[in-house]
Amino acid sequence: MRIATYNVEWFSSLFNSNNKLFNDNGWSGRYNVTRADQTAALGVVFQALDADAVMIIEAPDQNRKQSTVKSLEAFAAHFGLRARDAVMGYSNETQQEIALLFDPETLVAYHDPQGAFSGMEGATGAPRFDGALRIDLDIDATEDLVVFSKPPLELSVTTKTGFAFRMIGAHLKSKAPHGAKTPAEVMSFGIANRRKQLAQAxxxxARIDEHLAAGTPLIVLGDLNDGPGLDEFESLFGRSSVEIVMGHDGPGALFDPHAKQALSRKLGAAPTSSRFWIRTEKRFLQALLDYIIVTDDFRAKGAKWRIWHPLDDPTCWENPLLRDALVTASDHFPVTIDFDA
Known part of the structure; x- marks a missing residue:
C-alpha cells in the first residue's frame, strides 16, 4: 500500500465556482505558470504516484460556492486516478484545506475527530481540533488561547485486508510578522507566532499520546512547516515542531527516516521536500517541511519512504516528463510511504 502527502501550492485557484477545472491559459497562483500548465503537471505527478491515498495539504477551498470534495473528485475523474474518493474534516478560512483522496477499492477512510469539544473558551490537554487549547505560552502564569488556523484532519482508516489505523493530516504554520515596522517588532512578532506554532505541535x-496509550497504529503526515536547522528560532526554543510531534527517543517516539537523518546532522547534506525562490537573494531555498511520521506498526510492515524530489531522486531525474512536472506543479514535492497492508 502507498500513502502520500503532497502540499499543492494554490490548488484552489485551478477550479471555478462549479468545482470544475479552469484548465485554460489564465494565470495560476504559481508565478509565471498557467492554470493549464499546473493542472497538466499535477496530473502527471498524481498518475506517477499511483497512491492508495494522498493527504493533500492546501487542497481546494471549501466555501458557499466551492466544495473541496467535489473539486478533488472532479480532478481525479479528469485524470482517471484510482484515488478518486475525497474526504475532508473541518474547513478553514485560509483557502488551504486539508483533505484526503483515496482509492475506495483498497481502503475506507472517514472523518473521525477525537477529543472533547471546547469551543472558543478552550480546554487543556487535547480538545477537539476545531476548538481552542488553553496553554501558558510565555510562562507568565496566565493561560493563553491557541487555535489551529488549519485544524488537522483526523481519519479512521481500514484497508480491504482489515488493517485498521488512524491518520492525522496536519499543516502547522507560523504566521508572517504582518504589521511589524521595525526589526525589533519583526523579532517580537516572530517569537510570538512561533510560540503559537509550538503550542499547536x-x-x-497530546492527541498522539492518546492513540499510543490505546495501542492504535498511527500515521501523522503533512507539512509541519518547521524542522531542524530551519531558522533562528530553533536555538531560542530548543525544539522544533517536528521534534515535539515525533517525541523523545523511546517507547513513545514516532519515526520518519528523513526527519531522523536531518536531526542527526548539524552539518552536511540533509533531505529536502520543498524548493522556494528567495526573490531578495535571487536563489532557491530548499527545506525539509513534509513528513510521514509513523508508529512502529508500519515499520514492522516493511515501510519504505521516498521524497519525490525532481533533482535529488534518480528515478524522478531520469524521467524528464515527471521531473519537469514536479517543478511546475508545486513548490513542495510529494512524500510517500509504502508498506504491506
Whole structure:
C-alpha cells in the first residue's frame, strides 16, 4: 500500500465556482505558470504516484460556492486516478484545506475527530481540533488561547485486508510578522507566532499520546512547516515542531527516516521536500517541511519512504516528463510511504 502527502501550492485557484477545472491559459497562483500548465503537471505527478491515498495539504477551498470534495473528485475523474474518493474534516478560512483522496477499492477512510469539544473558551490537554487549547505560552502564569488556523484532519482508516489505523493530516504554520515596522517588532512578532506554532505541535502530540496509550497504529503526515536547522528560532526554543510531534527517543517516539537523518546532522547534506525562490537573494531555498511520521506498526510492515524530489531522486531525474512536472506543479514535492497492508 502507498500513502502520500503532497502540499499543492494554490490548488484552489485551478477550479471555478462549479468545482470544475479552469484548465485554460489564465494565470495560476504559481508565478509565471498557467492554470493549464499546473493542472497538466499535477496530473502527471498524481498518475506517477499511483497512491492508495494522498493527504493533500492546501487542497481546494471549501466555501458557499466551492466544495473541496467535489473539486478533488472532479480532478481525479479528469485524470482517471484510482484515488478518486475525497474526504475532508473541518474547513478553514485560509483557502488551504486539508483533505484526503483515496482509492475506495483498497481502503475506507472517514472523518473521525477525537477529543472533547471546547469551543472558543478552550480546554487543556487535547480538545477537539476545531476548538481552542488553553496553554501558558510565555510562562507568565496566565493561560493563553491557541487555535489551529488549519485544524488537522483526523481519519479512521481500514484497508480491504482489515488493517485498521488512524491518520492525522496536519499543516502547522507560523504566521508572517504582518504589521511589524521595525526589526525589533519583526523579532517580537516572530517569537510570538512561533510560540503559537509550538503550542499547536504540543496539542497534536497530546492527541498522539492518546492513540499510543490505546495501542492504535498511527500515521501523522503533512507539512509541519518547521524542522531542524530551519531558522533562528530553533536555538531560542530548543525544539522544533517536528521534534515535539515525533517525541523523545523511546517507547513513545514516532519515526520518519528523513526527519531522523536531518536531526542527526548539524552539518552536511540533509533531505529536502520543498524548493522556494528567495526573490531578495535571487536563489532557491530548499527545506525539509513534509513528513510521514509513523508508529512502529508500519515499520514492522516493511515501510519504505521516498521524497519525490525532481533533482535529488534518480528515478524522478531520469524521467524528464515527471521531473519537469514536479517543478511546475508545486513548490513542495510529494512524500510517500509504502508498506504491506
Amino acid at each position: 504540543i496539542w497534536l502530540r
